[in-house]
Amino acid sequence: MVWKASDTSVIDIFSVAEFDRLISSGMTGPGRIRVALDGGIVPRQKYVLGDRQSDERISTYSSPQSIAKLTRQGATIILDNLHIFSGSVSSEVRRLEFETGQKIYATAFMTPAGKSGLQYHHDVQSAMLIQISGSKTWRCKSPVVTDPLLDEEFQPDRNRDESSKVILEATLHPGDVLWIPRGFLHSGVSTDESSLHVSFAFEVFTKYWLVEQIIKHLDRTAEHFTPLRQDLPWGTRMKEEGIKSVITDVIRDLSALLPEADAGGLLEKISQSMAGRPSEPFLATSSFAFPATITANTPVVMVTEAVSQVERVSGGKVVLTIGSFKMGIIGPAGKLIEEIWREDSTDPWCAKDLVPAVDEAFAVELVSRMFQEGVVRRHTAGPELEHLDPTDHGASPRSGQPAVPPGPEFP
Structure with a gap:
């Protein structure tokens, strides 16, 4: 399936400049970068700084010069786990995870003009490809292995079927999106211009996997x-x-x-296996050392996807799950934050919207902490928000409640 993204800003999630920045940093070492040439994967010794086993201190760093040389030879450069290194891709992954309920991994592929990265192969996960720059022609064939399992990676000698017909051929341009279901053979060739695309792979759970989990957790x-x-x-x-x-x-x-078997006991353990480790929000770590100035009127937007779960627990406490971290808020502030989260809106709001349900000083402290944890971001458009003085009107536009002691709690 091919379609044009309705929002052309989708191509802004990544860029050639950011790709170059990651490569030139040398930090994209083994496990983070792969190189494909002539249809196969190039041994990592060809592009890491250390070429001897004794060079352990630098063997985890890639060599930008070696990668540039391979690129000139027509190699495709692959950046795995892109969502860990790119803030914008990280945000896109968290949003997709929030909307689909699936764990997602992002990978970038840069291919020189007129070259192919990998020969026909299948993936064990379905993938959504977004063309970022340049163009690439994709050809897809029917599966040789229907719905391949996680341990059924493509084997060139066993799975190749050159006789099968091409069922889809499409050239992607910036903003175009291609969906490739797991198991379908596919191969891409850059046109007369180089290509950069990002692939989002959706984690798959099968009944085979579930059977394994049931046996494992008996x-x-x-x-x-x-x-x-x-x-x-x-x-x-x-x-x-x-x-x-x-x-x-x-x-x-x-x-x-x-x-x-105890279905209840199995439910808890298997749910934990399926949940895995929540995606961490992309943080501005420096904000903990150099706190940003958040005032009562600073406009912010809720980053809904940064919070994987909101729970109400005893005592009126609301607990936000943010990656592997939990943030608890007691009192009416928690209820208001939950309401904003569930609205899933890009409309700006500010700390003063929580007044008079909570004290203004606490509201500012709470929003500042949420900013540090990546739960809210500044609304970049427009000046600070102006609100009616709650002392004159008895309630804020959002809370509609009289002032009460906040009873806050957050770590």
């Missing part, structure tokens, strides 16, 4: 599962018939025992 201490703890007969591995026999026995045992 209550091993439960009495009815004790048969699974027994040794296999000695010598089983030596005889094919013996292996077949124990496989039959275990399948029979599982059929009888699985109905006894």
Whole structure:
């Protein structure tokens, strides 16, 4: 599927200049950068600073000169985990995760004019490609492996099917988007201009995965599962018939025992496995050392996707989950922040909107902390917001409540 993004600002999430900045920093070492040439992956020794095992201190840094040389030879430069290094891509990933409920990973691909990065291959995750600069022609074929599992990475010698027909051919220009479902063979070639695109891969969970998780998290201490703890007969591995026999026995045992599994206990453990580690918001770390000046009228916008969950707990406390960090707010301030979060609006607001439900000084302190944690950002357009004096009107435009002690709590 190919479409033109309705909002052309989508190409602003990344740029050739930022790509160059990341490469020239040398910080994009192994695990962060790959190089593809002539349809295959180039060994990392070809582009890291240390070319000997003893060069451990610098072997994790890439060599910009070596990468430039490979680029001149027609290599595609691939930046993995782009969402970790680029603030704008990080924000886009968090937004997509918020809207889809799926974990997402971003990767950038830069290919010189007239060159191809990788030969036909499939991915084990569905991907959304956004063309950032230049253009690239994509050709897609039907799957050789339908819905490949995570351990079924493309094997060139086994999975290639050169006889299959091209079912989609499209040239992407800046702002164009291509969706490639997992398993579909695809290959891209730059046109007469170089190409830069960003790929967003969507984490996949299958019923195979769920079966593995159910087996993994069975209550091993439960009495009815004790048969699974027994040794296999000695010598089983030596005889094919013996292996077949124990496989039959275990399948029979599982059929009888699985109905006894504690669905509630499995739910909690499997939910944790699916949730994984929440995406961290992109922080302006320097704001903790050099705090930005936030006043009662400073316009801010809620970064909805920075908060993965909002919970109400006992005592009227509202807890925001921000990556691996939790922020608790007690009293009416928590309720107001939850309302703003659920509105999911880009409309600006300010600390004074929380008055008189909470004290103005506390409102400013709270918004300042939310700014530091990446939960709100400055609204760049327009001057500071002007609000009616709450002492004259008895309520703020947002809260509509009389002044009460804030009872705040946030770490």
